[in-house]
Amino acid sequence: MTVPAQDSARTGRGRLVLIGLFVLFFGSALGAGMLRFSGWMPAGLKNHGELLQPPVDLRQHPPQLAGGGHYAWEPEARTWRILAVAPAAGCGADCAQVLEQLDKVWRLFGHKADHVDVLWLGAPPPDAERLRVLHVLQDDAALRGALPRSADPAGIPLYVVDPNGFVILRYRPGTDPGHLRTDVARLLKLR
Incomplete structure (x- = not known):
């Protein structure tokens, strides 16, 4: 059974969106953790x-x-x-x-x-x-x-x-x- 080219492109786009969301969520958490443990603090605090x-x-x-x-x-x-x-x-x-x-x-x-x-x-x-x-x-x-x-x-x-x-x-x-x-x-x- 062959997968049509249109479904294959849709699956690839879905994976990219999933990877993007993963990077967005865990990347921001990782960045916040790095700032926190490096001792950085906003000037207002x-x-x-x-x-x-x-x-x-x-x-x-x-x-x-x-x-x-x-x-x-x-x-x-x-x-x-x-x-x-x-x-x-x-x-x-x-x-x-x-x-x-x-x-x-x-x-x-x-x-x-x-x-x-x-x-x-x-x-x-x-x-x-x-x-x-x-x-x-x-x-x-x-x-x-x-x-x-x-x-x-x-x-x-x-x-x-x-x-x-x-x-x-x-x-x-x-x-x-x-x-x-x-x-x-x-x-x-x-x-």
Whole structure:
């Protein structure tokens, strides 16, 4: 029994379509697996700050407010913190500039700003009392020592602290405040 030429061409086309679908499905899965295991990540999913591995546990060093009293972590409130560490020797214009940037970042959170506290470790600049969101902490050597590279000669490092009191991100001095805002805004969505 002979197969007509038309059926043979149709069978060949069917095989090519089947092979094409196979390559399309398994090829994309193979490509995605290669990207995943090579460490590649889309730019929109990368954080701008340095991810601290392991996170630093600040629950062992409970901060005290400069005006007296204790700053409680209160994990059930789901409040994220931005911690600025001023140089122990004091600072001038750099502190005022960082404080202004932190105030702007905090305001840009809009209705979610109530879920972000800005903490300042060390002596604040003279006009710091105008910011109602700022919590000035007493300078504590143990707290400074717990933070990685807090005595940065380049300026004021910033840290992101989760609601439980773990430091998860560090930003080097002079970091673009927009990067800090982007990362914290992404974290606020986890509420």
